[in-house]
Amino acid sequence: MRRIAGIVLAVLLICGVVAAVLAGRDNGDQGTATKTVRGVVGSEKAEFFADPDVVKALATKGYTVKTETSGSWAMEGLDLKGYDFAFPSSKAPADELAAKYKARQPLPRPFYSPLVVVAHRNAAEVLAANGLAVLDKGQHRGTLKMAAYLAAAGKDRTWQQLKGADRYGELTGTLYIASTDPESSSSGALYLAATSYVANGGRVVASEADVDRTAPLMHKLISVQGAQQPSSDAAFRDFVSGAGNPLVMVYESQVAALLGDRQSAGDLTVLYPDTTANSDHTVVPLTEEGRALGELLSDDPVLRKLAVRHGFRPQGDAAEFVAATAAHAAYLNQTLTGVRQPPVPTSKVLHEIALRARGQS
Amino acid sequence: MSTRHTRHARHTRHRLTAATAVLAVALLTATASACTSAQKPSQDPATAPEPGTLRVLASSELSDMTPVLARVEKDTGIKVRPTYMGTLDAVDMLAGGKTDGVYDALWLSSNDYLRLRPDAAKKVVSETSVMASPVAIGVKAATVAELGWKPEQVTWSQVEEAVQDGKLTYGMTDPARSNSGFSTLISVASGLSGAQSALTDADVTKATPRLKEFFKGQKLTSGSSGWLADAYERRGTVDALLNYESVLKGIPGLTVIRPRDGVVTADYPVTSLASTDATTREEVRRLTEALRTPAIQRRITDVTHRRPVVASVPPAAGLDTSRRRELPFPGSRSVADGLLDAYENELRRPSRTVYVLDTSGSMGGERLSALKAALRGLTGDFRQREEVTLMPFGSDVKSVRTHVVSPADPKSGLDAIRRDTDALNADGDTAIYTSLEKAYRQLGADRDTFTSIVLMTDGENTAGAKASEFDGFYRRLPAGQRDIPVFPILFGDSDRAELAHIAELTGGRLFDAQQGSLDGAFKEIRGYQ
Numbered sequence: 042m043r044r045i046a047g048i049v050l051a052v053l054l055i056c057g058v059v060a061a062v063l064a065g066r067d068n069g070d071q072g073t074a075t076k077t078v079r080g081v082v083g084s085e086k087a088e089f090f091a092d093p094d095v096v097k098a099l100a101t102k103g104y105t106v107k108t109e110t111s112g113s114w115a116m117e118g119l120d121l122k123g124y125d126f127a128f129p130s131s132k133a134p135a136d137e138l139a140a141k142y143k144a145r146q147p148l149p150r151p152f153y154s155p156l157v158v159v160a161h162r163n164a165a166e167v168l169a170a171n172g173l174a175v176l177d178k179g180q181h182r183g184t185l186k187m188a189a190y191l192a193a194a195g196k197d198r199t200w201q202q203l204k205g206a207d208r209y210g211e212l213t214g215t216l217y218i219a220s221t222d223p224e225s226s227s228s229g230a231l232y233l234a235a236t237s238y239v240a241n242g243g244r245v246v247a248s249e250a251d252v253d254r255t256a257p258l259m260h261k262l263i264s265v266q267g268a269q270q271p272s273s274d275a276a277f278r279d280f281v282s283g284a285g286n287p288l289v290m291v292y293e294s295q296v297a298a299l300l301g302d303r304q305s306a307g308d309l310t311v312l313y314p315d316t317t318a319n320s321d322h323t324v325v326p327l328t329e330e331g332r333a334l335g336e337l338l339s340d341d342p343v344l345r346k347l348a349v350r351h352g353f354r355p356q357g358d359a360a361e362f363v364a365a366t367a368a369h370a371a372y373l374n375q376t377l378t379g380v381r382q383p384p385v386p387t388s389k390v391l392h393e394i395a396l397r398a399r400g401q402s
Numbered sequence: 403m404s405t406r407h408t409r410h411a412r413h414t415r416h417r418l419t420a421a422t423a424v425l426a427v428a429l430l431t432a433t434a435s436a437c438t439s440a441q442k443p444s445q446d447p448a449t450a451p452e453p454g455t456l457r458v459l460a461s462s463e464l465s466d467m468t469p470v471l472a473r474v475e476k477d478t479g480i481k482v483r484p485t486y487m488g489t490l491d492a493v494d495m496l497a498g499g500k501t502d503g504v505y506d507a508l509w510l511s512s513n514d515y516l517r518l519r520p521d522a523a524k525k526v527v528s529e530t531s532v533m534a535s536p537v538a539i540g541v542k543a544a545t546v547a548e549l550g551w552k553p554e555q556v557t558w559s560q561v562e563e564a565v566q567d568g569k570l571t572y573g574m575t576d577p578a579r580s581n582s583g584f585s586t587l588i589s590v591a592s593g594l595s596g597a598q599s600a601l602t603d604a605d606v607t608k609a610t611p612r613l614k615e616f617f618k619g620q621k622l623t624s625g626s627s628g629w630l631a632d633a634y635e636r637r638g639t640v641d642a643l644l645n646y647e648s649v650l651k652g653i654p655g656l657t658v659i660r661p662r663d664g665v666v667t668a669d670y671p672v673t674s675l676a677s678t679d680a681t682t683r684e685e686v687r688r689l690t691e692a693l694r695t696p697a698i699q700r701r702i703t704d705v706t707h708r709r710p711v712v713a714s715v716p717p718a719a720g721l722d723t724s725r726r727r728e729l730p731f732p733g734s735r736s737v738a739d740g741l742l743d744a745y746e747n748e749l750r751r752p753s754r755t756v757y758v759l760d761t762s763g764s765m766g767g768e769r770l771s772a773l774k775a776a777l778r779g780l781t782g783d784f785r786q787r788e789e790v791t792l793m794p795f796g797s798d799v800k801s802v803r804t805h806v807v808s809p810a811d812p813k814s815g816l817d818a819i820r821r822d823t824d825a826l827n828a829d830g831d832t833a834i835y836t837s838l839e840k841a842y843r844q845l846g847a848d849r850d851t852f853t854s855i856v857l858m859t860d861g862e863n864t865a866g867a868k869a870s871e872f873d874g875f876y877r878r879l880p881a882g883q884r885d886i887p888v889f890p891i892l893f894g895d896s897d898r899a900e901l902a903h904i905a906e907l908t909g910g911r912l913f914d915a916q917q918g919s920l921d922g923a924f925k926e927i928r929g930y931q
Contacts, residue, residue, distance in 0.1 A: 079680065084528065084530075087687075091691060107680070107684060109527060109528060109674070109680070109683050109684075109687065110527075110528040110530075110687075111527055111528055118524060119527070119676070123680070161725065197598070199598050209725075210662045210663075210724070210725070210726070210727070211724075211725035211726050211727045212727070213598075213663060213664065213727050214598045214599065214664065214727055214729075214730075215598040215599035217599070222517070263733075264599075264600065264733060265599035265600060265730070266599070266600060266730055266733065267599070267600025267601070267730030267731045267732050267733040268514040268515075268517055268518065268600075268730070268731040268732065268733050269517075269733070271513070271517065271523075271526075271529060272528075272529070274530065275529065275530070275531050275669070275671065278530075278531045278669070278711045279531070279534070279667070279669060279711075279728075281711060281712070281713045282531075282533075282534045282669075282709050282710065282711045283534075283709065283717075283723060283725060284534050284536065284667035284669065284709070284726075284728055285667070285728045286728055286730075287727075299713055302713070302714065306713070
């Protein structure tokens with residue numbers, strides 16, 4: 042009998058339905074059969090869907106959600122047959138997927154998160170001493186002055202040329218913000234959206250002429266980095282493990298989730314670019330179940346609360362995020378004071394910017 | 403094969419219990435054949451699908467994860483069956499579709515090179531870094547003292563200076579065969595080129611003269627980190643090793659230095675593949691999740707000296723937490739491949755090899771054809787400046803023909819090797835030891851090359867000197883010549899114990915073409931030449 046149980050268990054493990062069984066038992070909800078919904082999500086949302094409380098909250102509503110991660114722009118290249126939804130990290134790739142799979146607009150956008158730069162204290166202080174950033178006194182946060190940073194990058198500034206950097210061995214080489222591959226990952230593309238807006242004189246890049254004008258600087262920002270990480274999760278892991286570039290572009294949600302997990306974040310400093318881009322985490326329903334799930338994520342109070350726990354800002358109610366992150370106000374610019382969030386170029390233009398930035402020219 | 407196992411077992415770090423050692427042996431047996439074989443996947447025990455088991459194409463240094471993976475299996479029921487391979491070969495396989503249906507996941511030290519190849523990158527669905535280890539230089543404590551180095555202050559330029567002054571020699575793995583060698587090459591080139599951002603073709607060209615000087619100090623090369631450590635210990639005269647911090651921390655007596663001006667860090671992403679189904683990718687995701695739990699992260703850093711990627715787990719004691727600049731990995735394939743090409747053909751010391759080839763009567767027919775095909779295949783792999791001696795034998799050495807692949811005219815040397823290969827004939831008895839003695843005499847004193855002997859035989863010694871006589875001969879050789887290793891290839895009916903003894907005696911390593919192919923064995927040995 043034990044042997045049979047073992048085999049059954051093994052089969053369950055293989056089929057990956059254990060989560061459903063456990064969830065069903067937890068909430069005593071055996072009456073309703075849960076629907077299994079499959080999706081491809083941006084890497085930064087993997088932990089949200091893996092959170093046992095999220096699994097439980099979804100099961101209460103009759104869902105077992107199975108996810109795989111992929112770069113948001115890379116989702117276009119995947120065969121999504123058999124999936125119920127895709128969940129890229131921004132609107133542009135979501136719109137493209139929606140067009141490809143004929144998903145009905147409007148698309149559910151349950152939560153968003155601005156792009157921020159993470160730095161260790163040393164690097165942040167050197168930036169501040171050289172007019173590239175302003176640090177909030179006594180806090181672990183500040184503002185990155187995008188125009189000043191882009192001017193420095195345009196002139197190939199190295200850390201060695203910044204005063205005060207010589208005290209820190211790791212601060213050598215060209216000054217740049219490490220971002221993800223803009224052709225496959227949303228955060229990398231959004232980085233170009235924000236920087237191209239500044240480089241284009243405070244206007245969204247819209248025309249061929251705009252693309253031409255900004256392309257040399259965009260190419261410089263990307264080419265100095267060499268090989269880039271394919272996902273914001275990988276870039277943030279590098280930073281956490283002490284490897285990687287001194288300045289890394291990540292989502293605020295990743296930082297907020299890290300702060301929520303532990304007592305101290307060491308000498309982490311969060312720099313909010315004065316001009317940044319938001320990731321609008323957008324559900325692309327491929328089936329009716331997928332759409333229902335997207336709406337549930339947007340509307341269900343428990344799931345909204347859990348999204349905040351993972352660092353996301355739910356759409357439509359800023360207070361929810363502010364209240365939930367009160368303990369980490371020293372790190373987070375909760376109300377995004379002084380942070381401009383210009384619109385993102387259309388996906389066609391953004392693709393073109395990314396292509397030119399990555400190209401060998 | 404037995405030498406290979408005991409060597410691995412001896413050097414696999416820490417707390418290898420008997421059970422995990424047995425497991426390691428089983429894994430290595432399985433993987434060794436995959437490394438050296440061109441067999442059909444369906445016949446290969448290493449790649450046959452099995453429910454609950456993930457077939458993972460992995461970097462060879464991940465063999466130190468065996469005890470951690472045993473723990474993960476206990477926790478999750480997911481078993482990992484690794485097949486070890488160098489980055490370049492693995493990426494080639496992936497790009498060419500040869501991993502489709504054969505492997506469930508990829509686990510290399512880094513996917514940086516993979517991403518330079520769009521044909522390979524599009525086969526990847528997701529990748530998640532699970533641990534990290536930077537490239538470092540491990541230097542004998544006495545040498546650190548002689549050089550007057552403060553470990554935390556050392557730069558790549560200082561390392562270069564010590565090499566130029568003749569005060570520092572080192573070993574490293576072959577960048578074309580081994581992940582650690584490849585990362586080391588990128589680190590050294592970035593560090594010495596003075597490039598402030600990602601390397602360009604122009605940076606590599608500019609740095610070539612300095613790199614050439616630097617690689618004069620390389621006295622040991624190896625296809626794997628394990629054998630490199632063995633050879634270092636045996637040789638005793640090499641001052642340092644370049645490798646991942648995690649590997650160097652496992653070798654006693656080394657002061658591990660991360661140069662102050664920057665390193666390349668391996669981040670070991672567990673990678674799921676588009677060729678697999680959703681169920682398999684779910685298993686890969688569960689494996690990744692298990693590897694990133696705090697308990698397993700703690701175990702990883704304690705057992706393997708790698709750095710955790712989870713903020714709540716600090717690196718193991720002894721891992722210096724001061725920060726280093728991360729040197730950017732090249733952003734284009736032309737730079738990465740150009741650097742490799744320069745290393746093989748221009749920067750490194752050339753290799754010098756005697757191929758002692760059994761062409762006795764028993765080699766007639768298919769075996770001789772296989773040998774000829776394998777040798778002809780090798781001619782595509784010989785590097786510029788390489789010296790190749792073919793020494794076919796039967797009852798005695800039949801001929802000695804030496805060819806050099808000259809940079810000015812590589813074709814003529816390679817053509818000559820092909821001609822000599824085509825002329826091989828099978829007859830006579832098997833005089834293994836007499837022929838080996840002649841190979842040592844032929845090579846004479848070690849020149850400024852990587853010098854080695856490859857022995858391919860399909861049978862036992864039946865003529866000429868006996869094993870004990872060869873032992874005596876070898877022990878009487880001058881020290882310089884005793885540094886020349888013999889790499890025997892087990893083939894046909896050759897005797898494992900006999901060949902293992904030769905490998906053990908001379909500091910070589912046994913390669914198996916009974917399980918795998920002759921072709922594969924010859925290619926694998928390239929990493930050691």
